Amino acid sequence: MSKQLKIGLVGYGFMGRAHSNAYNRVPNFFPEQEYKPLLKAVCGRNGEAAKAFADQWGYESIETDWRALVARKDIDAVDICVPNHLHKKIALEAAANGKIVLTEKPLAMNVAEGQEMCEAVERAGVANMVWYNYRRVPAVTLAKQLIDEGRLGRIFHYRANFLQDWTISADVPQGGAATWRLDAAAAGSGVTGDLLAHCIDTAIWLNGGIRDVNAMTETFVKERIHADSGKPEPVGIDDACAVLCHFENGSLGLFESTRYARGHKALYTFEINGEHASIKWDLHDLHRLEYFDHRDEGRVRGWRSIHVTDNGGEQPYMDRWWVPGLQIGYEHSFVHQAADFMASLEKGEPCSPTFREALETQAVCEGILSSAKKGVWETIAG
Amino acid sequence: MSKQLKIGLVGYGFMGRAHSNAYNRVPNFFPEQEYKPLLKAVCGRNGEAAKAFADQWGYESIETDWRALVARKDIDAVDICVPNHLHKKIALEAAANGKIVLTEKPLAMNVAEGQEMCEAVERAGVANMVWYNYRRVPAVTLAKQLIDEGRLGRIFHYRANFLQDWTISADVPQGGAATWRLDAAAAGSGVTGDLLAHCIDTAIWLNGGIRDVNAMTETFVKERIHADSGKPEPVGIDDACAVLCHFENGSLGLFESTRYARGHKALYTFEINGEHASIKWDLHDLHRLEYFDHRDEGRVRGWRSIHVTDNGGEQPYMDRWWVPGLQIGYEHSFVHQAADFMASLEKGEPCSPTFREALETQAVCEGILSSAKKGVWETIAG
Amino acid sequence: MSKQLKIGLVGYGFMGRAHSNAYNRVPNFFPEQEYKPLLKAVCGRNGEAAKAFADQWGYESIETDWRALVARKDIDAVDICVPNHLHKKIALEAAANGKIVLTEKPLAMNVAEGQEMCEAVERAGVANMVWYNYRRVPAVTLAKQLIDEGRLGRIFHYRANFLQDWTISADVPQGGAATWRLDAAAAGSGVTGDLLAHCIDTAIWLNGGIRDVNAMTETFVKERIHADSGKPEPVGIDDACAVLCHFENGSLGLFESTRYARGHKALYTFEINGEHASIKWDLHDLHRLEYFDHRDEGRVRGWRSIHVTDNGGEQPYMDRWWVPGLQIGYEHSFVHQAADFMASLEKGEPCSPTFREALETQAVCEGILSSAKKGVWETIAG
């Protein structure tokens, strides 16, 4: 017997679209799952726009006040896709109403908020998850498997960066619906929470906890027109961030994120070097995993470019899609995460990353910003 | 006002899934279009399997006899996703019933059949289209634009291949639902109709008509178990095919397709060399287009790897998807083709490739098989 | 005790430089070899230019008439680096004088000439070799080892091309010292003898004899100024050539060469697909070999990019150069061939490819040109 999971979505921007698409695809590609998403309502301040979005994606109804949405009896799960400064408020009230709570990353504006959110969902005993979607790119999940199997041996190095170039022009404003990510009041931080948080989430997942960090940040464009006031205002976010760190397993980490790397649109890459093998991945070609195994015979040893599309094999998630050689794309990471979440409900288990797990990434990001401000190494509380 | 296009799908294999997914996504990603697909019925001989498929993809009903399906009053368009030897029969009856007819490629078993099909749909005056989906990969559509703008200048060379490796083992059977592509009675030909036809369709679209061909084919595994008889039977298809040709514009063509190229799952590549510029594309990284422009300054001239994900620009179809840097995949080519077909209905125009256009590819394939058999150059009738 | 091999070089163009460099480097990088090249004389019609070349490369003396050179008592080996139409004459007289004879590729203008040359050196009992240098690129030699070890299993496909773009402009003249390769009287053929011959030589070496061929050629620019007459004259060479063939081992071959592939300067690539493994190589990144082994575990199977610079391993020739990771270039293929030739003298063995071996490539090229002319399959005489 199938069960409906009645979704209430808050926010209909870029992430609202990605999540809505994911919910729509789960029954097509994971038909055996017990839970089926039912798109009950979408909430946005602009009723007309919300209505158009609901029509486009199949939501049954709309709300223009998130408090109304989270109070609705016919909603099982609240999915938060609004700017970061609203995550806490909505999550707390949703949890208090006994709703399942999902939220876009980063979890919160800071650790204190995140801590409140964790306590709220745990107290309420409701399922919860943060959309760090890149874990569910099949190539990344495959990397996780290889590492967990011990194939890399002792780990020496982890390096990752997330490079974009969309804010180089000083004419890009801050604030407003399209560019709230440049407004410190709405986003909390700049690239650290937006881009580096992805790198940190993946890193902790793949390589374990981070012990301490040492960072620098920079704001290249010091003043931008604010969409609300229409006037130039100081820019409060970090435009770029670079980090040295130690992992708990003794390996060294190096991270960088920026929106000023001309030529890169969303170049999230990571590499991990172990005693026996190394792995590389790159979001611009997300269907490939690069793998080097020193145990291969010397004469023919080389980096392998694994085209992760071979559903005849056992590559994660790929049995759901097409035939070998045919690649999937960005949106599929959300489909996988939505499907995994539904599956976890079925099993009565938490679905990773929970709020509590995502709090660890929040703590690292907060340590990074603090380190950059003070110019010192910061220890991450365990 | 939106209008429903009531779809009846015949066949629920690999292509049935790809088309069903496409229909489902058009309203999400092309919401402004007047026509919306309505999945009315799916037809398959196994009623239970058809029912499961219908549930999975949202078809309202099922049929187990295609004659019943094409006779239904509540169906506007029949979409043929069954083996090649059934295309003609179904298309003819659907057209006779006034249905729009869509069919998977290749159009037919041979030119004679294809000719009948063209005449049927033209006589009935019904819209029609063949699913040569690779034209609608954004990078390929971009290639078309660049060529049509004359950027390449006089064309000298066109080369393409489609390489797979899934039939190397002599244990792969022929016939049956999973391996009908190896059965000459069901498929008409081997790689020529299955793989090379894609190459030819794209080539004609990008570079114009083909004047003559000279080909060789090979059947590496001479005998395979037939799924119907359970006994070894001679293999009637071509396992590999290679072709020399002249295009009408005076350029030289070189084509190859095989299922015996170890290491390649679905490596469809093409390259076109013009006086001023050249273009390369590769299905294994379908979101990239390689472009070389000799007019670039000499010192910094090089092949450009265009990541076709930049919806801020004007790359075809990419304004429909995510944000710059985030790639789409294989299935999107079908979404685009379905959307374009709906749009063409709205405008009352044919949607390319029509049956008539696809007949040209059929003629080239037939010429290729004949040339290979006789060992001579074959002229393609204009 | 070291022995000197006294070299007389005929011609001081591009190949004269490449060979001279090779001779100079052998003692540095193969110091243990018994034979050391001694650059005794270089011959060119222009005495002043010959003198300058001699000074630059360390030749002790010059000649302005090749007949004088091949008659000199103090010359052991004559190395022929002049246009193709002169190969035979010089080789015959050198052999008659008991000289070792080396010649640039292709061996001759045609099979008849090549046959005479083979007979001459064999009758004279003198060592001989043709400079098909690409066999000695370490990555290519490694390919040969892997194939000879049987790692690929049964071979299905061989494809190669050699793409250039330097003659696209109709202003490039024919004839003369710089552009004799465009003059049929001096070169014998166009891309077939110049570029495709390399592909054929490698192919026969790696994959065995060719049974029959079917080709097309094209001359895109029909008339060019001749450097001698200063007037437009019909172009007699093939600008482009494409070939289908069968190898004696039952595999299919596909070859192409052209000087009209915009964006490619010297893109010699080959790929060989076997039952178990496949290999690819590309002259533009000559220090890498791409290798796919189907016997690798499925989940992590992929094309390996082997950086052939690891002298700690057993990659051919690389123990002679630098440290792992540091690549060599084009010129090293000649150094290796010169060193191998010296080593073969020491052992009293022939050094491959001999004139006789190169005659096989000549026969294939002649078959190709004939097939293209007549439009039929041509059998290659065994």
Add this chain to the structure above:
Amino acid sequence: MSKQLKIGLVGYGFMGRAHSNAYNRVPNFFPEQEYKPLLKAVCGRNGEAAKAFADQWGYESIETDWRALVARKDIDAVDICVPNHLHKKIALEAAANGKIVLTEKPLAMNVAEGQEMCEAVERAGVANMVWYNYRRVPAVTLAKQLIDEGRLGRIFHYRANFLQDWTISADVPQGGAATWRLDAAAAGSGVTGDLLAHCIDTAIWLNGGIRDVNAMTETFVKERIHADSGKPEPVGIDDACAVLCHFENGSLGLFESTRYARGHKALYTFEINGEHASIKWDLHDLHRLEYFDHRDEGRVRGWRSIHVTDNGGEQPYMDRWWVPGLQIGYEHSFVHQAADFMASLEKGEPCSPTFREALETQAVCEGILSSAKKGVWETIAG
């Protein structure tokens, strides 16, 4: 009239070979230069090995004591290719004897030594140079030209790393002729002086001075057998080093070097991101430069892979070698540097990097090691 530059080489290891090859090639590839190197003497403690080396590379004589070498009247230039702890002593005495002094990188064990060396050569008024050879890889020199022409606009980011994997095994000893780079007493530091110094030298050359640094280092293997004592001794070098920094132009720098990055043999890469354009380079494919220019038309914008082999163009140094498409390798960077040094003598100008220029890299490396030790930002003295 040509002039001889009489060279005395101290040390005949890896670098001794690379320099000797460079001297030998200059007259072949830069024949118009006035100064010709004459290999007068090589010095090594083992006379037999020195003799063999002299025979192999064409040195006229040997010495077994460097003091004898630098005192010889018939030597114009002393080239120091011995471990770092000997650079100062030899350089000082050579300068005192009025010799030109060339030394392998890094300049010295530390800034204090480097300062003494600068003063010595400046006081003596002798030409001097440090072999930071990667500046003369044509692709890197091209990068320099593009940056100096202002094509990148304001610079935001510079990132570089130098990754190797040869010391992962704890069985690799420290000290002795083959592994002195692991012995702090001979090398001064580990990867910082050996690998990172290259990155810093290039960075300063391309992007200007470094204002401050913040670094971490690690020694993964704490104890290794010492080649001298034959017993395990603590390892004093840094196995890995990562650095954050600010350049004087306001851009952010990120550097990393290690010998524990499995799969990388000598992967020196750098990338520089500017307002208008970005550049990437990679030593494993040193003949290519990656270039992205935002001013390219949006639809066809992409990273260009520039094959730096087109001597018909104006790519630096490439007019000296072969024909377009044919790559050179690692050793050529030394040939170019030797040729440039000879040319600078002819013009009476210093040849970059001089000792004084290399002292700046030494200061940055010293700041890095100090920062890593103390865990604080270190300002680099201007």
